[in-house]
Amino acid sequence: xSGGLFSMAWxxxxxxxxxxxxxIASIAFGLAAVSTVAGYMQAVNNGLGNIAVHSxxxxxxxIYKKGWQTEGKLHPARYLLTEEEIDRIRAIVAATTPGAxxxxxxxxxxxxxxxxxSTIFIAEGVAPxxxxxxxxxxxxxxxxxxxxxxxxxxxxxxxxxxxxxKTNDAASILxxxxxxxxxxxxxxxxxxxxxxxxxxxxKWIAMPLELARDQMDAKGRAEALTxxxxxxxxxxxLSGKAADLAxxxxxxxxxxxxxxxxQRLAAAFAEAGIETDMLTWQEMxxxxxxxxxMWDMMYGLFLGVVLAIVxxxxxxxxxxxxxxxxxxxxxxxxxxxxxxxxARLFVTETALLVLLGIATGFVLALxxxxxxxxxxxxxxxxxxSKDVQFxxxxxxxxxxxxxxxxxxxxxxxxxxxxRRAARHPIIVxxxxx
Amino acid sequence: MLGQTRIHALRGIDLEIMPGEFLxxxxxxxSGKSTLMNMLGLIDxxxxxxxxxxxxxxxxxxxxxxxxxxxxxxxxxxxxxxLVPVLNALENVMLPLQLQDVxxxxxxxxxxxWLDKVGIAHLRGFRPDHLSGGQRQRVAxxxxxxxxxxxxxxxxxxANLDSRTSHEVxxxxxxxxEKTGVTCVFTTHDPRLLERVPRQLRLSDGRISADSYTxxxxx
Numbered sequence: 102x103s104g105g106l107f108s109m110a111w112x113x114x115x116x117x118x119x120x121x122x123x124x125i126a127s128i129a130f131g132l133a134a135v136s137t138v139a140g141y142m143q144a145v146n147n148g149l150g151n152i153a154v155h156s157x158x159x160x161x162x163x164i165y166k167k168g169w170q171t172e173g174k175l176h177p178a179r180y181l182l183t184e185e186e187i188d189r190i191r192a193i194v195a196a197t198t199p200g201a202x203x204x205x206x207x208x209x210x211x212x213x214x215x216x217x218x219s220t221i222f223i224a225e226g227v228a229p230x231x232x233x234x235x236x237x238x239x240x241x242x243x244x245x246x247x248x249x250x251x252x253x254x255x256x257x258x259x260x261x262x263x264x265x266x267k268t269n270d271a272a273s274i275l276x277x278x279x280x281x282x283x284x285x286x287x288x289x290x291x292x293x294x295x296x297x298x299x300x301x302x303x304k305w306i307a308m309p310l311e312l313a314r315d316q317m318d319a320k321g322r323a324e325a326l327t328x329x330x331x332x333x334x335x336x337x338x339l340s341g342k343a344a345d346l347a348x349x350x351x352x353x354x355x356x357x358x359x360x361x362x363x364q365r366l367a368a369a370f371a372e373a374g375i376e377t378d379m380l381t382w383q384e385m386x387x388x389x390x391x392x393x394x395m396w397d398m399m400y401g402l403f404l405g406v407v408l409a410i411v412x413x414x415x416x417x418x419x420x421x422x423x424x425x426x427x428x429x430x431x432x433x434x435x436x437x438x439x440x441x442x443x444a445r446l447f448v449t450e451t452a453l454l455v456l457l458g459i460a461t462g463f464v465l466a467l468x469x470x471x472x473x474x475x476x477x478x479x480x481x482x483x484x485x486s487k488d489v490q491f492x493x494x495x496x497x498x499x500x501x502x503x504x505x506x507x508x509x510x511x512x513x514x515x516x517x518x519x520r521r522a523a524r525h526p527i528i529v530x531x532x533x534x
Numbered sequence: 535m536l537g538q539t540r541i542h543a544l545r546g547i548d549l550e551i552m553p554g555e556f557l558x559x560x561x562x563x564x565s566g567k568s569t570l571m572n573m574l575g576l577i578d579x580x581x582x583x584x585x586x587x588x589x590x591x592x593x594x595x596x597x598x599x600x601x602x603x604x605x606x607x608x609x610x611x612x613x614x615x616x617l618v619p620v621l622n623a624l625e626n627v628m629l630p631l632q633l634q635d636v637x638x639x640x641x642x643x644x645x646x647x648w649l650d651k652v653g654i655a656h657l658r659g660f661r662p663d664h665l666s667g668g669q670r671q672r673v674a675x676x677x678x679x680x681x682x683x684x685x686x687x688x689x690x691x692x693a694n695l696d697s698r699t700s701h702e703v704x705x706x707x708x709x710x711x712e713k714t715g716v717t718c719v720f721t722t723h724d725p726r727l728l729e730r731v732p733r734q735l736r737l738s739d740g741r742i743s744a745d746s747y748t749x750x751x752x753x
Binding site: 105109112113116428429431432433434435436437438439440441442526527528531 | 572575577578597598601602604605606609610612614616617618619620621625628629630632633634638677
């Protein structure tokens with residue numbers, strides 16, 4: 102009967118076209134909405150992850166000398182990595198993680214002055230070539246330190262505004278060395294950039310590592326080594342819209358990958374007798390982790406609401422169909438269709454409806470995504486200081502799981518009225534008007 | 535049950551129907567004709583007493599077993615035809631065979647044979663809503679007989695048909711009864727149809743008030 106059942110179910114779908122179309126539409130809109138929200142979440146998560154790794158220059162994994170995070174600020178000379186330790190770590194990373202690159206980092210805090218006014222700054226000391234590497238394919242070339250400018254720095258636009266600094270202006274910095282003595286130097290403003298983050302845009306500076314080492318009196322030493330995995334290749338930096346889209350579409354390594362990397366390196370360092378602390382990019386960016394958790398909660402709530410609406414719609418549709426066809430069910434039972442056969446007929450009809458709804462939903466989701474992205478809607482998210490595109494990505498896993506959940510719940514919703522219809526006494530069904 | 539009142543549709547019925555009989559049940563409305571037909575067709579069960587069908591006590595059968603007995607041994611012709619509206623004439627007749635998992639090709643061939651026997655083979659591709667009442671009832675008769683049942687139950691099969699078509703339908707059932715030896719039981723209000731039937735059973739107030747045979751018609 103399977104072929105006949107399928108054919109009968111298919112034809113039954115179109116007996117009440119308006120109702121079937123309404124049910125298909127509810128499934129399709131539900132799935133498209135879930136897929137669009139999931140795609141948007143994924144784009145935002147990717148964007149935040151890539152901003153953390155590349156724009157905030159934290160890389161994928163940060164390696165400190167053990168104890169730096171608790172004692173390092175009080176006793177920097179004791180807890181900065183030495184030149185010899187840096188070389189040994191580089192050798193181990195090269196052997197255990199092919200393709201990974203390491204950037205030595207030294208952060209500097211102090212006062213910056215335009216000659217009339219002073220304000221605090223926090224500077225990242227990083228070699229120009231390493232900064233280019235850390236920016237990855239997302240950063241524009243004017244946001245990278247210049248090799249030919251040993252005193253050249255990049256200043257955050259908010260800080261430049263406070264001090265009235267422009268590109269090619271000069272300024273002075275005053276910092277404390279690792280031994281606690283004051284040290285001053287002149288700097289050249291090579292570039293002014295918006296960090297994209299209100300919390301850092303009024304104090305951030307990027308300076309050459311050697312300038313930072315000189316100021317800190319810490320020759321050859323580093324506060325940390327930032328490891329960058331070759332996940333985005335070493336292609337040319339992207340700019341403009343291409344950089345925006347790459348930021349949204351490319352996945353930073355996930356928790357599992359980072360955990361495995363840390364475990365592998367920790368074992369190798371321990372074997373070599375080097376004591377380190379390592380933080381993954383997720384741990385270095387609590388904002389990313391908190392936003393992702395918030396998204397997960399909101400998505401769960403949204404998915405639940407959509408599923409409830411779709412299930413009620415399907416149950417209502419099947420319930421009405423069952424009532425309308427009560428006498429037909431009685432006749433089918435009289436000529437020998439088993440209860441299971443009646444239930445199978447209605448479940449098959451619902452499965453076909455769900456299949457059509459899901460297929461339409463996928464198409465609708467792709468069209469919605471293409472439409473929203475083509476409109477190039479721009480907005481300024483919380484804590485950012487520049488606008489970004491409202492971009493919808495595509496999350497195949499969440500979309501497929503939502504489709505499966507929709508299908509399973511819709512079929513379960515159809516099963517109840519179908520079973521009730523199948524168990525109705527035949528003579529009552531035949532007498533139904 | 536009718537509201538809170540318990541109604542006894544049948545009382546003390548003791549009836550034996552032999553293979554190959556052509557039997558009409560008649561009586562006033564509310565006399566219990568349909569209830570008796572439902573019990574004969576194994577779609578209703580008595581509160582007391584027993585039904586033995588083909589030598590088998592049906593009370594002990596599960597719902598699935600009853601479905602199988604109805605499918606293989608009983609054909610139904612309903613007053614309102616009760617054809618499946620989304621299936622054409624041929625597919626409606628194929629349905630009982632497909633429930634037995636008969637291969638589609640064989641089911642189609644056998645269904646065509648029966649559509650031919652009831653004289654509407656040329657209407658095989660038409661859905662019920664494109665057929666007249668008489669044509670629909672012929673499809674229903676073909677559907678009732680296609681699985682070679684032992685018994686055909688027809689509850690007022692001519693109630694929705696005009697006089698000429700009613701006679702044609704009873705003619706057809708009579709002819710099939712003679713040719714195939716299938717037992718036919720039908721109910722009617724039409725006294726002219728009763729004269730055509732070898733055995734007539736009259737019901738009054740849920741009891742058999744007369745069980746008579748037409749002379750020269752007995753099988």
